[in-house]
Amino acid sequence: MRHQGIPRVVGKWFIPPILLFALYVQFHGDFGPGGGFQAGVIFAAAVVLYTLIFGLQATKQIVKPRIIEILVALGVLLYAGTGLVSLFLGYNFLDYTALDPAAPPHGQHLGIFLVELGVGITVAAVMIAIFFGFAGRRRLR
Amino acid sequence: MTEIIDIVLLSFMIVLAIAVSRMQNLFMAAMMMGIFSFLSAIVFTLLDAVDVAFTEAAVGAGVSTVLLLGTLSLTTREEKVAQKNNALALLVVLITGSALIYGTLDMPNYGDPNAPAHKHVADRYIEKSGEEMEIPNIVTSVLASYRGYDTLGEVTVIFTAGIGVILLLGHIWRKEGKQ
Amino acid sequence: MISVGLFNYWACMVLMMIGLYTAIARPNLIKKLIGLSIFQVSVFLLYISIGKVSGGTAPILAEGIVVYSNPLPHVLILTAIVVGIATLSLGLALVVRIGEAYDTIEEDKIIEQDLVND
Known part of the structure; x- marks a missing residue:
């Protein structure tokens, strides 16, 4: 699709709002429908759209595979790390009261925020990595 | 009214599933699966599962179609x-199917508020999550806090699947030009 | 007012069986995975149907609403959908590698080649 004008122009207009929408879904998930799982997939969809329009080479210069690889692990680490912090503060694993014992709902807010962020990072990175895997492979025959 | 929409959409899904199953052209089947996922997202919205519908629309109608076409x-x-x-x-399918349908005869009717599924922990989540979490979306508070262990496990599964695909198809970190 | 009764569950079972049939009767590996996806969606529908409370709304707390649908199945299925796509892509990656190794993705041809090689 690299030589077609309309997808290029429309894509340039659409990709930033999609990325913005992914961030909105990520951070507004406490109040309306949404959360890390959906946000990760939407974020990855924006990268997929970019790849379809501008090609894999151009995308890999912006979204470096090395960084994606690190992010895949970082999300899970952030999730499990939040659990471990509460464990070391003397509470149960993943008991977010530990993060602010004076005001438990505030601690819960912080915990849910961190955990959802971890989910979002892992899901987005895994989806992008999977897509790069399929797109980067050439037909042998 | 919603009952009629529900029945019509589910019948559409059955027809579409049969069509996908009989189709020789895999390209068409992949596109039909996109429509199938989208229909299921609409049914989820009807059944009050907005978060699920959101996910299904993003995943089923978006990413999975792209991956199928890539394959x-x-x-x-x-x-x-x-x-x-x-x-x-x-024969196997017919026997299994009739056994499963026979099993559903003992289930409570659709939408029955006294069904056993609603009598266990769900009431507590609905009543208490407002004051314990101060977050309006109950699904988020159950997902991330009450059932944080589950979600950690699921994220680990996604992580593992991602590593598996990178290992199987992994050119992603190799320099371009090398095969 | 029409009562749905058990229709939702029956529709789920029918979809499930169509998926199962596609997975066991079709020799093409991609078709098998598509069958598994249909099976998966039918299970999601079954769970969400069980979670529905008539007259209820989506489980997002708001003023003046008393009846909510059961949020627990929603949580389980929400995560299961994303896990489903991750495992589907793993299966597709395996299909791609099988296609490269055997030059076909039809199950019977693959078994034939295996028998010849033994």
Whole structure:
């Protein structure tokens, strides 16, 4: 699709709002429908759209595979790390009261925020990595 | 009114599933699966599961279609015609299906507020999550806090699947030009 | 007012069986995975149907609403959908590698080649 004008122009207009929408879904998930799982997939969809329009080479210069690889692990680490912090503060694993014992709902807010962020990072990175895997492979025959 | 929409959409899904199952052209089947996922997202919205509908619309109608098409471009677009006798498969499916439908006869009616599924922990989540979490979306508070262990496990599964795909198809970190 | 009764569950079972039939009767590996996806969606529908409370709304707390649908199935299925796509892509990656190794993705041809090689 690299030589077609309309997808290029429309894509340039659409990709930033999609990325913005992914961030909105990520951070507004406490109040309306949404959360890390959906946000990760939407974020990855924006990268997929970019790849379809501008090609894999151009995308890999912006979204470096090395960084994606690190992010895949970082999300899970952030999730499990939040659990471990509460464990070391003397509470149960993943008991977010530990993060602010004076005001438990505030601690819960912080915990849910961190955990959802971890989910979002892992899901987005895994989806992008999977897509790069399929797109980067050439037909042998 | 919603009951009629529900019945119509589910019938559409059954027709579409049969069409996908009989189709020789895999490209068409992949596109039909996108429509199938989208229909299921609408049914989820009808059944009050807005978060689930959101996810299904993003995943089923978006990413999974792209991945199926990617696989088709790397393998083949046409299914070879197999005129084998599938009577055994049909028999197994019919027996399993009738056993499962017989099982549903004991289930409470659709939407029954006194069904056992609503009598366990769900009431507590609905009543208490407002003051314990101060977050309006109950699904988020159950997902991330009450059932944080589950979600950690699921994220680990996604992580593992991602590593698996990177290992199987992994050119992603190799320099371009090298094969 | 029409009562749905058990229709939702029956529709789920029918979809499930169509998926199962596709997975066991079709020799093409991609078709098998598509069958598994249909099976998966039918299970999601079954769970969400069980979670529905008539007259209820989506489980997002708001003023003046008393009846909510059961949020627990929603949580389980929400995560299961994303896990489903991750495992589907793993299966597709395996299909791609099988296609490269055997030059076909039809199950019977693959078994034939295996028998010849033994």
